Amino acid sequence: MSGGSDGDGGDGRRAPAITEKAWNPGLESEIRRKWQQEDTYRFTMQEKGRNYTIDTPPPYPSGRPWHIGAAAHYSQIDMIARTARMSGKNVYFPIGIDRNGLPVEIYTEKKHNIRMRETDRTEFLEMCSDSLDELESEMVQIMDGLGLSGDTSARYRTDTPQYRALTQATFIKMWRNGDVYLANRPNNYDWVSGTTIADAEIAYVEMPAKLVHMRFKLEAPREGGKDHIIVASTRPELLCACRAVIVNADDERYSGCAGRTVTVPVTNQKVPILEHHSARAEFGSGAVMVCSYGDQNDVALFRELGLEEVAAIGLDGRMADAAGPYAGLRPKQARAKIIEDMQESGDIISRVEEITHRTPVAERSRNPIEIIPMEEYYVKQMDYTDRIREMAEEITFHPPMHKQVLFNWLESISMDWPISRRRYYGTEIPAWRCQKCGDTYVPEPGRYYRPWTEECPARECPKCGASDFAGEERTFDTWMDSSISPLFICGYAGGGADGEVADGANDRFERLYPASIRPQAKDIVRTWLYYTLLRCDKMTGTAPWSEAWIMGYGLDEHGLKMSKSKGNAIDPLPVIERLGADTFRFWNASEVNHGYDFRCSEQKIESAKKFLSKLWNVSRFLSSFEVPDGGGDEGADLLVQDKPARGSLQDADRWILGELDALVERCRRGYSEYNFFTPAIAVREFTWNVFAAHYIEMVKGRAYGMGFSEGERRAAVRTLHAVLHAVLRLLAPITPFITEYLWQRMYAAPGGKSIHLEMLPGRAPAPDSGPDTGSPDGGDDATTRAITEFNSMVWNRKKSENLSLKDGIALEIPDALKPFERDLRAMHNITNSG
RNA sequence: GGGCUCAUAGUCCAGCUCGGUUAUGACGUCGCCCUUACACGGCGAAGAUCCGGGGUUCAAAUCCCCGUGAGCCCA
Numbered sequence: 001m002s003g004g005s006d007g008d009g010g011d012g013r014r015a016p017a018i019t020e021k022a023w024n025p026g027l028e029s030e031i032r033r034k035w036q037q038e039d040t041y042r043f044t045m046q047e048k049g050r051n052y053t054i055d056t057p058p059p060y061p062s063g064r065p066w067h068i069g070a071a072a073h074y075s076q077i078d079m080i081a082r083t084a085r086m087s088g089k090n091v092y093f094p095i096g097i098d099r100n101g102l103p104v105e106i107y108t109e110k111k112h113n114i115r116m117r118e119t120d121r122t123e124f125l126e127m128c129s130d131s132l133d134e135l136e137s138e139m140v141q142i143m144d145g146l147g148l149s150g151d152t153s154a155r156y157r158t159d160t161p162q163y164r165a166l167t168q169a170t171f172i173k174m175w176r177n178g179d180v181y182l183a184n185r186p187n188n189y190d191w192v193s194g195t196t197i198a199d200a201e202i203a204y205v206e207m208p209a210k211l212v213h214m215r216f217k218l219e220a221p222r223e224g225g226k227d228h229i230i231v232a233s234t235r236p237e238l239l240c241a242c243r244a245v246i247v248n249a250d251d252e253r254y255s256g257c258a259g260r261t262v263t264v265p266v267t268n269q270k271v272p273i274l275e276h277h278s279a280r281a282e283f284g285s286g287a288v289m290v291c292s293y294g295d296q297n298d299v300a301l302f303r304e305l306g307l308e309e310v311a312a313i314g315l316d317g318r319m320a321d322a323a324g325p326y327a328g329l330r331p332k333q334a335r336a337k338i339i340e341d342m343q344e345s346g347d348i349i350s351r352v353e354e355i356t357h358r359t360p361v362a363e364r365s366r367n368p369i370e371i372i373p374m375e376e377y378y379v380k381q382m383d384y385t386d387r388i389r390e391m392a393e394e395i396t397f398h399p400p401m402h403k404q405v406l407f408n409w410l411e412s413i414s415m416d417w418p419i420s421r422r423r424y425y426g427t428e429i430p431a432w433r434c435q436k437c438g439d440t441y442v443p444e445p446g447r448y449y450r451p452w453t454e455e456c457p458a459r460e461c462p463k464c465g466a467s468d469f470a471g472e473e474r475t476f477d478t479w480m481d482s483s484i485s486p487l488f489i490c491g492y493a494g495g496g497a498d499g500e501v502a503d504g505a506n507d508r509f510e511r512l513y514p515a516s517i518r519p520q521a522k523d524i525v526r527t528w529l530y531y532t533l534l535r536c537d538k539m540t541g542t543a544p545w546s547e548a549w550i551m552g553y554g555l556d557e558h559g560l561k562m563s564k565s566k567g568n569a570i571d572p573l574p575v576i577e578r579l580g581a582d583t584f585r586f587w588n589a590s591e592v593n594h595g596y597d598f599r600c601s602e603q604k605i606e607s608a609k610k611f612l613s614k615l616w617n618v619s620r621f622l623s624s625f626e627v628p629d630g631g632g633d634e635g636a637d638l639l640v641q642d643k644p645a646r647g648s649l650q651d652a653d654r655w656i657l658g659e660l661d662a663l664v665e666r667c668r669r670g671y672s673e674y675n676f677f678t679p680a681i682a683v684r685e686f687t688w689n690v691f692a693a694h695y696i697e698m699v700k701g702r703a704y705g706m707g708f709s710e711g712e713r714r715a716a717v718r719t720l721h722a723v724l725h726a727v728l729r730l731l732a733p734i735t736p737f738i739t740e741y742l743w744q745r746m747y748a749a750p751g752g753k754s755i756h757l758e759m760l761p762g763r764a765p766a767p768d769s770g771p772d773t774g775s776p777d778g779g780d781d782a783t784t785r786a787i788t789e790f791n792s793m794v795w796n797r798k799k800s801e802n803l804s805l806k807d808g809i810a811l812e813i814p815d816a817l818k819p820f821e822r823d824l825r826a827m828h829n830i831t832n833s834g
Numbered sequence: 835g836g837g838c839u840c841a842u843a844g845u846c847c848a849g850c851u852c853g854g855u856u857a858u859g860a861c862g863u864c865g866c867c868c869u870u871a872c873a874c875g876g877c878g879a880a881g882a883u884c885c886g887g888g889g890u891u892c893a894a895a896u897c898c899c900c901g902u903g904a905g906c907c908c909a
Contacts, residue, residue, distance in 0.1 A: 022874065204909095296909095401838075405907070408837060412908055526907085552839095553906080590860085591846080596839080597905075604846075607861055613874045621871030681848070685859065696871080785855090795877055805869040805877085 017623035018745055023616040025580025028737045032147065035740075040754045041085070041149040043092045045511055052089035053515035054081055055486045055545055056150065057528070058096030058158060061135030062103035066142055068600050069554020069562060071572035072588045075581075076551060076676060077519045078148045079589065082733035083671045084516075085149070086760045092512065093150035094489045095143065099132050099159040100426045101478035102193060102364050107131055117194065121424055121452065128425045129159070142573055147581045147736050149756070156488065158481045161448040164427040166488055167481045169445035170539055171419075172430060174379065179538055180419070182440065184375040186292070186299045186309070187418055188360070191317025192367040195422040196376055198477060199415065200527045201363045209234045209357035212339060213285055213350045216245060216262040219270065229257060229273070230350055232284025234357050236342070237334035238291035240267045240323050241312035244305060246276040251286045264289075265348045266338065267324065274305065284353075293371035295360070296414075313370050315422075331370065377429065377474075378416040381534060385410045388533050391543040398674050399595035402522060402550035409526035417531075419477045426475030432456040436466035483531035486515045486544035514542050517674075519549040522595075549674050552597035562600070570600055582735040583609045589680035589734045594673070611684050612738055615731070618692050619742045622724050625703055625717045627746065648711045650702070651819035653719040655783055656695040659686065660723050664762045667730050671760065676734055683730050691723055694787055701826030708822070721747075726761040733760075786816045794828045 035041065045051060056077060059070060081093040105116055108128045116124055140152050157163065174180045188197040213232045221227040231245055242264050247254035258275045278297060279288045290301045292309035302309055314320045319334045321327050326334040342348040360369050389410055397403040420429055430449035432441045443449060443457045451471030460467045484492075491508035514536075520528060529548060536544035556562050562569045576584050587608035592598040649657075663686045670678030699716040702708045708716075725747055732739040732755050743755035790813075798805060810832035813821050824830065 016871080018871095021872075404838060408908060411837090522906085555905090593847080599846075601846090604861070610860090610874060613872070617872035617875080619871085624871080681859080685848090689859080692871085693876090700871095792877090799866075799878065804867085807869095 015624065016620050018616075018620040018742070021620075023580075023582075023612050023738050023741075025583065025737075027741055028145075028147070028580055028582070031737050031740050032144070035149075035754070035756075038754070040756060041081075041091075041093070041151070043090070045092075045508070046090050048511045050090055051092055051512055052084050052517075053092045053486075053490065053512050053545075054084075054094070054150075055489065055515045055518040055532075056093065056095055057520050058098040058156070058482065058485065059139060060098040060101065060103065061132055061139050062107065066139050066572060067554060067562060068570040068572040068575065069598075071142055071146060071576070071584070072554055072592060072598070072600070073521060073551055074143060074148060075146050075585045075588050076592065078146065078150070078736075079585075079676050079733045080517065080519055080549060080674050081149050082736060082756060083674060083676075083760070085756060086729070086733060086758065087671070088759060092489075093148075094156065095148065095150040095152050095154075096156040096158065096485065096489070097132075097136050097139070098478070098482055099129075099136070099157050100475075100481050102195070102421075102423060102425075104128050104132055104135075105423060105425050106193075106365065107135075116424060124424055132159075138573070142576070145573070145576045145581055146585070149736070158478075159425075159427075163481065163488055165446070165448040166484060166492065167427045167476060168430040168449055170484055170487070170535065171476070171480065172442055172445040174538060175442050177538075179380050181378055181380070182375060183378055184373060186302075186371045186373045187376055188362075188369045189315070189317075189372040189374070190362040190365055190367045190369050191313075191315070191372075193362065193365050193423070194315070194317075196374070196418050196420060197362045197369055198418055198479075199413075200409075200417075200479075200530075202360050202369065203363040203366075204358045205361055205366075206356045207359045207368075209355055209359070210335075210339065211284055211353040211355045211357075212236045212342075213353065214265055214342065215348055215350060216264060216287075216289075218257075219261040219263065229254065229262060229287050230285040231287045231289050232353075233289050233294070234355075235291065235294045235331075235335070236338050237319065237323070237326060237329075237331050238294055238312050239264055239289070239338070240269075240326075241291040241293075241310040242267075242269070242271055242289045243292065243302070243307040243310070244271050244290040245273045245287055246279045246290055246301070247273060247287050248277065248279040248281050249275040251279070251281040253281075253286055266342060276301065276305075292373070295371065299371060309373055311373060313372055315372065315374065317370070376418040377420040379419050379534070381413060381417050382415070384534060385413060387537065388530070391533055391537060394543060395545065396547045398547065398549040402525065402548075402595060405522065405525040405550075406530060409530060417477075417534075419480050420474040421477055422473075423475050426478060427481055428452065429472045429474050429476060431472040432458070432469040433472065434461035434464060434466055435468040435470055437461060437464035439463040441469065479527055479531045480535075482528055483535040484539070486513065486518075486532065486536055487539060490515060492539075513540065513544075515545045517547040517549055518545045519551070519674075521551050522553065525550065550595060552592070552595055555597050555599050556601075570602065575602060575605060579606060579609060580612075580737070582612060582737045586611060586680060586735050589676040590684060591677075593677045594675040611688065612735065614688050614692060615727075615738065616742070618687065618696070619724060619728075619746065621696070622720050623746055625720060627721055628714070628718045648715045649719065650712060650715055650823065652695065652698050652823045653715050655787070655820070656691065656719060656723060659690055659784060660726055664726060664730065668760065668762050671733070679730060680734055683727060687727055690784060690788075691727070694784075694791055695723075696720070697791070698787075698820065698823040698827045702823060707826060728755060729758055729761050732756060732758070783816070786814070787820065790814065790817055790824070791827075798828075 054077070081091050085091045105128060108124070108131045109116055111131060112127060140155070143152050171180060188199065188202060190197050211232050211234050213230050214236065215228040216231050217228050218226070229245070245262055247257060254273070257273045260273050261270050262273060263270050278301070279286065290298055290307065292302055292312065293299050301307070310322050311320050312322055313331060317330060319326045319329050319331065323334065326337060329337065339349070339352070361367060362369055389407065392403060392406055428450050430443055430451060432451055433439070434441060439461055441456060441458050441461065452473045454471060456469035456471065458469070461469070490512035491506060492513070518529065518532070532544055536542070554562060584605055587605040590608065591604060663682055666682045667679035670676065670682070699720065702712055702716040703720060705713040728739045728743050728747070736756060740755050744752055748755070794809065794811065795805070797811070798807065798809060803809060806829060808829045808831035811830060813824060813830070817824060
C-alpha cells in the first residue's frame with residue numbers, strides 16, 4: 001500500500017485508496033480481531049529495568065451499569081499503555097478483576113432476596129461467585145470494546161486460590177514479624193452488615209437528630225448554688241455507659257464544677273465532672289457526657305482519662321445487658337423509649353432541640369456505624385507514616401497536586417488498621433485458635449487456607465499441646481487483597497498451581513518489581529494507594545512503583561457526582577456501541593483535563609465524532625496522491641529531515657512542517673506526563689484549523705500539478721503525507737482504531753505492521769540516536785496568523801461580492817505573504833498579475 | 835475549623851508556569867453556500883465588564899494580597 005506512483009492520473013492524482021465517505025465504527029471489531037490474531041500487544045519480558053509495568057486497578061464488578069466515568073478512566077489507562085509502548089517502552093499491561101468484598105454480598109442478598117447470615121456459607125459463596133461472573137463478563141465486554149491493549153482474556157482475579165494464597169502469605173509474614181496483632185479495642189462497627197469498618201471507609205452524612213438537654217443532679221449542692229447541670233446529648237440511650245461529664249475550663253457557667261460529682265439520670269451512677277478542652281461551650285449546654293462510645297472523641301477521652309468502658313451495644317447491634325430495661329432494643333428504639341421515659345418521670349429533660357448532626361456511616365453500605373469494643377486483627381501503621389512519606393517523596397505524581405491528597409491523609413491517621421471483617425466473600429484469615437489456651441495458630445505460608453471449613457494443619461497447639469482448635473471465621477478487609485496487586489502481577493506468588501506460593505522472590509519478580517506506574521482515581525488515594533505503599537514496603541522494603549497517575553471523578557452534565565441512587569449514571573456500553581470506542585476515547589481525552597473532575601454528557605461525546613470525520617476525510621483526500629518512496633516506516637520522518645528533499649520544498653511546505661514540529665513538541669510534552677488532554681486539543685486544532693483549512697487548500701492546486709513543476713508538485717505531496725503520517729501517530733494512543741485503519745490503508749510497512757508498534761513522531765527512541773534534527777523553522781505564529789487572516793479576508797470579499805469561491809478575483813498579496821504567492825494565487829484564483 | 839481544587843460568551847474549555855497583539859477553540863444559535871477530501875461539510879455573523887475589590891507595573895486573564903461563590907477531602 002505504500003510507495004510507488006502507479007495509477008497517477010495526468011493531473012498527478014489517482015483514485016483515492018480510501019473510498020468510503022466516512023469512518024465506520026463497525027470496523028473497530030475487525031481491527032480488534034487483527035490485533036488479537038497478530039498478538040500486537042504481546043509482552044515479552046526483558047531484563048530488569050527494561051520492562052514497563054502498569055499496576056492497573058482491578059475494577060470491582062459491584063453492579064450495573066458500570067459507570068461511564070470508569071470507562072473513561074480505563075480508556076485513559078490504555079492511553080498510558082499505548083503512549084509508553086509508542087515511546088519505545090516494553091509495556092506489561094495486566095488486567096485484573098477485584099472480586100472480594102461487601103458489595104457483591106449485598107448485591108447477592110438483594111438478587112436472591114436472602115440474608116447472608118441465614119444462608120449456608122458455602123452456598124452463599126457460590127451465589128456470590130455467580131453474581132460476580134455475570135457482572136464481570138459485562139465489564140470485560142466494555143473493556144474489550146474500549147480497545148484496551150491489555151489481555152482481558154488472561155485477566156487475574158483477586159478471589160482465586162493463587163491470589164488469596166498470596167494475600168494470606170503476606171499476612172502470615174506480617175504476623176510473624178509482629179506487624180499484625182490482635183487487640184480488643186473500640187472499633188467502628190456496621191451492625192447491619194455485621195462487620196468492622198476501617199477509618200478510611202467511613203463517610204459522614206448530615207442527619208436530623210434530637211439533642212436532648214438533661215438535668216444531671218450535683219452531689220452536695222452548695223448553699224444558694226444550683227443543684228444540677230444541664231448535659232446535652234443526641235445519644236441518651238448511652239446514659240448507662242456514661243463515665244464522666246466534661247466542661248470547658250473557659251466556660252463560666254461551670255466554674256467551680258470541675259472535680260464535683262453528678263448523678264446520671266435514669267441509671268443513677270455517679271460520675272465526675274472534668275475539665276477538658278474538647279468540650280465546646282457553644283454546642284448544646286456546653287457540658288458533654290462521655291460514654292463508651294458515642295463517637296471517636298469518646299474513644300480518645302476514655303483512653304486519655306483512663307475511664308473504664310461499658311459495653312452498651314452488642315455485636316448484634318442491640319443494647320446490651322448494661323442498658324438494663326433497654327437491653328435488646330436497637331439503639332434507635334432505645335433512644336425513643338428512654339426519651340419518653342424521661343419525659344414521663346418529670347423534670348429530667350429541660351428541652352429537646354431538633355438539629356442536624358454529622359453521623360458516621362459505612363462508606364459502602366451507608367449504614368450508621370456504632371463504636372463497639374471488640375477483638376480484631378490490626379496492621380501496624382501508626383509508626384510508619386514517616387516511611388510512607390519518604391517513599392511518596394520519591395514517587396512522581398501525575399499531576400503533582402495529587403500528592404497532597406496522600407500527605408493530608410497521612411496527617412490524619414489516628415489508629416492502626418483493623419483488617420478483620422465478619423463477612424463471607426473475602427480472603428479467609430488463615431488462623432486457628434486453641435480452644436484450651438486461647439493461643440492463635442497461624443500456619444505456614446504457601447497455600448490457600450479456609451479455616452472455617454478446614455482442619456487445623458497443626459495436630460496440637462504449639463503452646464499447650466491441646467488438639468482442639470476453632471478455625472477463624474473472619475475474612476480480610478478487601479484492601480488487604482488489592483494492596484498487594486503490584487506483588488501479584490510481578491509474580492511474587494510464583495504462580496504455582498493450586499494456589500501454591502513460592503517463597504517471595506524469583507526470577508520473574510526480580511525483573512518486574514518494582515512496577516513502573518500506578519494509575520488510579522483520586523478518591524482511593526487514602527485507601528488503595530496508601531495501603532499499597534504500606535503493604536508492599538513491608539514485604540519488600542521497596543516502594544511498589546516509581547510513578548503514580550491520578551485521575552479525577554466523572555461527574556454528570558451538571559457537575560454532580562454520578563451515582564445509581566441519583567439516577568444520573570450513564571451506561572457506557574450503548575454509547576460505545578452506537579458511536580464507537582474512538583469517538584468515546586477522543587471525547588474523553590479532549591474533555592478530561594489531566595487530574596481534574598470531568599463532566600459526562602452523551603451529546604458532547606457525540607460531537608467528538610466530528611473530528612474523526614475530519615481526520616477521515618483529510619486522509620481520504622491524501623490517499624489520492626502517491627505516497628513518496630520510503631513512505632513506510634520512518635519514511636515521512638526522513639522526508640522531514642532529508643536535506644535534498646527539503647531543497648525542493650516551497651515556503652508553504654516549510655511553514656506547515658514548522659507548525660507540525662511545534663505540534664509534535666507540545667504533544668510530546670503532554671505525553672511525557674501522561675496528559676492526553678493537551679495532545680488531543682493540540683492535534684485537533686492543528687489538523688482542523690491549520691492543516692486542513694489552510695495548508696491543504698493552499699497546495700491543492702500544486703498537488704494536482706496545475707501550473708507547477710513536477711518537483712514543486714512532489715514537494716506538496718510529500719509534505720501532505722509527512723504531516724498526516726505524523727498526525728496519525730500522534731493520535732494513535734488516543735484513537736487506536738481509526739489511526740490503525742488509516743495507517744494500514746496508507747502507510748503501513750509491508751506485512752501490515754501495526755501503527756501501535758511505531759514510535760511517536762519526534763526524536764528517535766534509541767539512546768544512541770544522533771542529535772535532534774527537527775525542522776529548522778519551528779512554529780511561526782506570525783506567519784500562521786497572516787495566512788489565516790489573508791484567507792479569511794479573501795473569502796469574505798468573495799462572499800460580499802457574491803462571487804463563488806472558484807471565481808477569479810483581483811487583489812494585492814501583502815509583502816509578508818510574498819513567499820506563498822504562487823500557492824495563494826492558485827488557491828483563490830487571483831487574476832491580476834503581481 | 836483545616837486542606838486541596840476551581841471561577842473566562844447560553845454551555846464546556848484553552849491561555850496563567852515565565853505579564854506584552856484584536857483573549858483560544860469546541861458545542862449550541864443565526865445567515866449564506868453542493869467550491870472535484872468532507873453537507874457527519876465550508877464560509878461568515880452574533881455572543882465575554884476574563885467572579886469582586888485592592889496592590890505591583892509603562893503594561894495584568896496572567897504576579898501578590900483581601901474577599902465572595904462552588905466542588906471535593908479531612909477533622
